[in-house]
Amino acid sequence: METVNTTERLRELRRLMKEHKVDVYVVPSEDSHQSEYIAPCDARREFISGFSGSAGTAVITSEKAALATDGRYFNQASKQLDSNWHLLKQGLEEVPTWQEWTAEHSQGHKTVGVDPTVITAPADARKLTEKVKKKGGAELVGVKANLVDLVWGDGRPPRPNEKVSVLDIKFAGKKFEEKIEDLRKELDKKKSAGLIVSMLDEIAWLYNLRGNDIPYNPVFFSYAAVTPTTATLYIDESKLNKDVVPHLGDKVRIRPYSAVFEDSRAFGASLKLEDPIEGKPPTPKRKFWISTKASWALSVELGGEEKVEEIRSPIGDAKAIKNATELEGMRACHIRDGASLIEYFAWLEEELVVKRRNLDEVQAADKLEEIRSKKDRFVGLSFDTISSTGPNAAVIHYKPEKGNCSIIDPAAIYLCDSGAQYLDGTTDTTRTLHFGEPTDMERKAYTLVLKGVIAIDRAVFPKGTSGFALDTLARQFLWREGLDYRHGTGHGVGSYLNVHEGPIGIGTRIQYSEVPLSVGNVLSDEPGYYEDGKFGIRIENMIMAQEAKTNHKFGDKPWLAFEHVTMVPMCRKLIDGKMLTPGERTWLNGYHQEVYDKTKGFFEGDERTLKWLEKETRSIKMIEFTLT
Numbered sequence: 346m347e348t349v350n351t352t353e354r355l356r357e358l359r360r361l362m363k364e365h366k367v368d369v370y371v372v373p374s375e376d377s378h379q380s381e382y383i384a385p386c387d388a389r390r391e392f393i394s395g396f397s398g399s400a401g402t403a404v405i406t407s408e409k410a411a412l413a414t415d416g417r418y419f420n421q422a423s424k425q426l427d428s429n430w431h432l433l434k435q436g437l438e439e440v441p442t443w444q445e446w447t448a449e450h451s452q453g454h455k456t457v458g459v460d461p462t463v464i465t466a467p468a469d470a471r472k473l474t475e476k477v478k479k480k481g482g483a484e485l486v487g488v489k490a491n492l493v494d495l496v497w498g499d500g501r502p503p504r505p506n507e508k509v510s511v512l513d514i515k516f517a518g519k520k521f522e523e524k525i526e527d528l529r530k531e532l533d534k535k536k537s538a539g540l541i542v543s544m545l546d547e548i549a550w551l552y553n554l555r556g557n558d559i560p561y562n563p564v565f566f567s568y569a570a571v572t573p574t575t576a577t578l579y580i581d582e583s584k585l586n587k588d589v590v591p592h593l594g595d596k597v598r599i600r601p602y603s604a605v606f607e608d609s610r611a612f613g614a615s616l617k618l619e620d621p622i623e624g625k626p627p628t629p630k631r632k633f634w635i636s637t638k639a640s641w642a643l644s645v646e647l648g649g650e651e652k653v654e655e656i657r658s659p660i661g662d663a664k665a666i667k668n669a670t671e672l673e674g675m676r677a678c679h680i681r682d683g684a685s686l687i688e689y690f691a692w693l694e695e696e697l698v699v700k701r702r703n704l705d706e707v708q709a710a711d712k713l714e715e716i717r718s719k720k721d722r723f724v725g726l727s728f729d730t731i732s733s734t735g736p737n738a739a740v741i742h743y744k745p746e747k748g749n750c751s752i753i754d755p756a757a758i759y760l761c762d763s764g765a766q767y768l769d770g771t772t773d774t775t776r777t778l779h780f781g782e783p784t785d786m787e788r789k790a791y792t793l794v795l796k797g798v799i800a801i802d803r804a805v806f807p808k809g810t811s812g813f814a815l816d817t818l819a820r821q822f823l824w825r826e827g828l829d830y831r832h833g834t835g836h837g838v839g840s841y842l843n844v845h846e847g848p849i850g851i852g853t854r855i856q857y858s859e860v861p862l863s864v865g866n867v868l869s870d871e872p873g874y875y876e877d878g879k880f881g882i883r884i885e886n887m888i889m890a891q892e893a894k895t896n897h898k899f900g901d902k903p904w905l906a907f908e909h910v911t912m913v914p915m916c917r918k919l920i921d922g923k924m925l926t927p928g929e930r931t932w933l934n935g936y937h938q939e940v941y942d943k944t945k946g947f948f949e950g951d952e953r954t955l956k957w958l959e960k961e962t963r964s965i966k967m968i969e970f971t972l973t
Contacts, residue, residue: 416831451482518670
């Protein structure tokens with residue numbers, strides 16, 4: 346992870362700020378669709394700051410520059426930012442949020458500017474405006490020309506123009522016409538004039554289409570609009586494969602990508618107004634819905650607060666509840682993916698321990714991708730593989746780079762967080778291994794993390810429970826030792842879509858308290874522990890919410906539990922069996938037997954991998970011990 350000299354970039358940006366009469370300029374991470382992972386052409390925050398993590402906001406004044414990010418990236422940001430930047434460690438006591446820092450530096454009637462297409466209307470623009478004015482700033486203004494793009498100039502990567510194709514019904518499990526009809530029922534129920542869709546994964550899911558505009562995410566640049574009588578896809582038609590137009594038929598109009606703003610103005614103007622009440626302006630009988638993640642620019646074009654209702658997207662909610670076909674695809678692709686990881690770990694152990702070969706983190710990651718690519722229905726990776734040795738494993742979202750990464754040390758912790766896209770599902774698995782002799786602290790930390798994984802996996806809870814409520818189950822064992830981790834315990838996962846999918850998850854984010862877990866949700870179970878400069882541990886399984894069989898049903902309501910689908914052994918060398926309860930041992934032995942039974946068929950004639958699998962899945966014997 347190299348440090349980028351940003352002096353000249355900041356100097357040019359400040360010149361442009363002065364030219365556009367802006368005193369403070371905000372550069373979010375996201376693109377116009379609030380994507381977590383973005384196309385290279387939209388990596389503005391990375392370009393201006395040098396920080397390459399997926400989450401963070403840069404704020405630049407005439408004299409200072411600050412980068413705000415969360416605990417996953419403290420270590421990485423401290424290494425990548427040069428001396429021009431101040432790191433705001435979000436979530437720590439007495440550290441201001443980026444909004445607070447911006448407002449503080451707007452004092453004295455200063456103007457704050459931002460590209461209105463890359464900031465949300467409710468969560469960011471409105472709240473930031475309030476904070477700025479409260480601190481004595483002038484206002485927040487939308488600057489139509491993105492100033493970072495102007496600094497970037499000809500060096501900015503071109504906008505992707507990859508082809509879009511149809512996802513077969515045998516993988517989607519539900520026709521797009523049925524999804525649109527379900528959405529229209531929701532519009533009618535809530536008396537809405539229509540929905541403008543800006544999230545790329547929601548559009549791909551709604552129309553049963555997939556693309557390749559953003560690395561690792563099978564989505565494509567587009568917008569969509571659904572009203573009680575029309576459905577529209579806003580996309581550059583040159584991107585469509587020949588099967589897309591017949592697939593959509595006469596059910597969906599196709600309009601140019603940029604036409605969404607023109608049409609939004611027309612939508613807003615078409616809304617019929619109620620008869621005015623004395624002293625109050627007339628308001629529309631029905632409003633247009635936009636997601637709380639839609640851009641400020643889109644909200645303004647529709648007519649602003651008077652004509653827009655900002656809601657949690659009903660498409661996002663529907664997408665998070667997988668149908669039977671999608672759930673079966675998740676089970677199947679995780680078995681194939683697990684077999685790939687097992688083959689990889691067996692190969693890696695032989696290379697490092699038996700052959701004593703020097704392998705760097707990128708070489709190892711490339712080998713894993715090669716193995717995965719041979720599996721049925723493989724499309725590509727679902728994110729950059731985190732292949733990290735020793736102290737690099739303590740960097741939560743570490744990304745090894747060719748020519749600038751470490752040789753894997755067999756005497757140190759090795760953490761591998763990786764995933765793939767298959768036509769029938771998306772995978773995300775983390776395993777931490779040791780090929781030598783772990784320290785007592787490494788064993789202890791690993792076992793505490795493993796106990797957290799098991800606790801989530803074995804949880805039984807009433808319908809209506811959120812992931813926010815379950816989070817402490819995973820942390821409790823670490824907490825008893827005064828330890829913790831600075832990331833969520835679980836995130837939703839798409840079905841051959843984005844590896845991080847809302848609105849559900851397990852963690853302390855307030856949004857995880859707003860949406861209860863439901864049958865059909867697919868999410869990760871991934872506690873961890875990290876010691877900066879020493880080692881990092883994370884274990885991640887994919888789990889699916891299902892109805893639980895309980896002896897009783899208090900309150901006459903359903904109870905839920907989880908089904909795990911990840912099929913990769915835990916690291917035997919790192920498990921301290923004495924720290925496990927009899928119930929945890931039974932779970933672990935049962936899990937390893939299931940992994941063995943479901944994957945062994947992939948290794949006929951592969952003696953090395955089969956021996957490794959047998960070694961790592963052998964039963965842990967019961968040892969009597971006293972719980973304290």
